[in-house]
Amino acid sequence: MMDIKDIVKEENLVYTKTKLMTDNILSYCPGCGHGTAHRIVMEVIDELGLQSQTVGIAPVGCSVLAYDFMNIDMIQAAHGRAPAVATGVKRTMPDKYVFTYQGDGDLAAIGTAETIHVCNRGENITMIFINNGIYGMTGGQMAPTTLEGMKTSTSPYGRDLKSMGNPLKITELIAQLPGTYYVTRQAVHTPAAVRKTKKAVFKAFEVQKEKKGISFIEIVSNCNSGWKMSPVKSNEWMVEHMFPFYPMGDIKVDGELVKSNKAEVKS
Amino acid sequence: MAKVQGAIVVDTDRCKGCEVCIPACPTEVIGLANEVNGKGYHYAYMANPDACIGCANCAIVCPDGVISVYKVKKVA
Ligand SMILES: Cc1ncc(C[n+]2csc(CCOP(=O)(O)OP(=O)(O)O)c2C)c(N)n1
Ligand code: SF4
Ligand code: SF4
Ligand code: SF4
Ligand SMILES: [Mg+2]
Numbered sequence: 001m002m003d004i005k006d007i008v009k010e011e012n013l014v015y016t017k018t019k020l021m022t023d024n025i026l027s028y029c030p031g032c033g034h035g036t037a038h039r040i041v042m043e044v045i046d047e048l049g050l051q052s053q054t055v056g057i058a059p060v061g062c063s064v065l066a067y068d069f070m071n072i073d074m075i076q077a078a079h080g081r082a083p084a085v086a087t088g089v090k091r092t093m094p095d096k097y098v099f100t101y102q103g104d105g106d107l108a109a110i111g112t113a114e115t116i117h118v119c120n121r122g123e124n125i126t127m128i129f130i131n132n133g134i135y136g137m138t139g140g141q142m143a144p145t146t147l148e149g150m151k152t153s154t155s156p157y158g159r160d161l162k163s164m165g166n167p168l169k170i171t172e173l174i175a176q177l178p179g180t181y182y183v184t185r186q187a188v189h190t191p192a193a194v195r196k197t198k199k200a201v202f203k204a205f206e207v208q209k210e211k212k213g214i215s216f217i218e219i220v221s222n223c224n225s226g227w228k229m230s231p232v233k234s235n236e237w238m239v240e241h242m243f244p245f246y247p248m249g250d251i252k253v254d255g256e257l258v259k260s261n262k263a264e265v266k267s
Numbered sequence: 268m269a270k271v272q273g274a275i276v277v278d279t280d281r282c283k284g285c286e287v288c289i290p291a292c293p294t295e296v297i298g299l300a301n302e303v304n305g306k307g308y309h310y311a312y313m314a315n316p317d318a319c320i321g322c323a324n325c326a327i328v329c330p331d332g333v334i335s336v337y338k339v340k341k342v343a
Binding site: 012017189 | 272273274276281283284285286287289290291308313316317321322323324326327328329330331332333334335336337338339341
């Protein structure tokens with residue numbers, strides 16, 4: 001066995017945090033997927049050499065401070081309005097790469113109108129959607145995305161569909177709109193999931209480069225604090241409960257709905 | 268006998284002790300230290316350093332990006 005100090009040398013380095021993540025300590029709870037999702041997006045921008053050509057739009061929610069962590073030009077939008085701000089940025093500077101980074105409360109509750117119209121217009125932007133099924137930042141209230149039976153601070157006995165309505169699959173919904181070109185659902189809880197999400201982000205930026213319309217990546221993620229579980233437990237819970245309702249994989253590719261989703265929309 | 272040997276360096280001051288890296292490691296290298304860092308978190312460390320193959324699985328799932336990975340090809 002080699003001595004550790006003979007392995008830990010500059011020339012043997014195979015992975016370290018990208019410089020496109022600042023050295024600021026993330027404001028996220030231990031184990032929260034937001035940090036992983038941030039880093040994946042920044043790695044892709046780094047590897048594409050687009051640091052000075054990309055503008056990110058941060059939301060309101062736990063990731064409101066994304067501009068402190070992502071070492072690129074950023075704007076922080078009013079709650080739910082990130083896609084509208086992104087529209088303005090992209091239209092005035094069409095050569096910039098523009099993406100929004102939004103939670104489910106931001107994108108699928110207060111910002112539903114912006115989400116739908118931006119996707120319907122087919123603005124040439126990328127949307128990164130972190131779905132943890134809850135309003136993490138404000139204390140774990142029920143979101144439109146909260147699962148049936150899921151306990152939150154405003155549905156302490158579990159979400160009751162009769163009085164609280166159905167969970168919203170906004171990603172399947174926007175995939176129906178002609179302006180969306182690439183729509184996929186991913187996760188960041190395992191090494192394999194991280195690698196797939198990174199591939200999806202590469203593809204999203206490629207779609208934007210080719211000016212094809214909206215590229216939309218939902219990342220199903222944990223909110224261990226809101227769900228009141230340890231980080232590892234929350235990832236297991238997510239696989240068991242979130243993935244059956246929010247299945248992983250591509251929903252629309254090259255402007256065409258993938259087969260399994262055509263069927264799902266009818267039922 | 269593995270042909271590669273790896274090692275990780277955890278930025279212990281920034282580790283939040285979330286344990287997400289632990290199940291991601293295929294060779295059960297990582298444990299949490301008994302000691303805590305300045306923020307009061309038990310930080311990740313190589314409990315079983317000889318088993319590390321430098322695959323970077325732990326580093327890519329670490330939400331806080333505090334793991335750096337090194338790898339060498341072993342001579343004979
Ligand atoms: C106009 C407005 N309404 C309500 C709020 C309160 N608020 C802040 S964050 C948030 C929900 C965020 O949830 P989500 O987008 O899912 O982000 P998460 O924290 O879960 O990542 C709400 C309702 C606000 N800041 N501004
Ligand atoms: S409250 Fe939830 S979403 Fe917000 S940082 Fe904590 S775990 Fe993440
Ligand atoms: S995943 Fe990162 S922050 Fe969490 S325990 Fe491991 S090294 Fe520490
Ligand atoms: S690099 Fe791979 S083998 Fe080494 S500690 Fe990390 S996950 Fe385990
Ligand atoms: Mg949320």
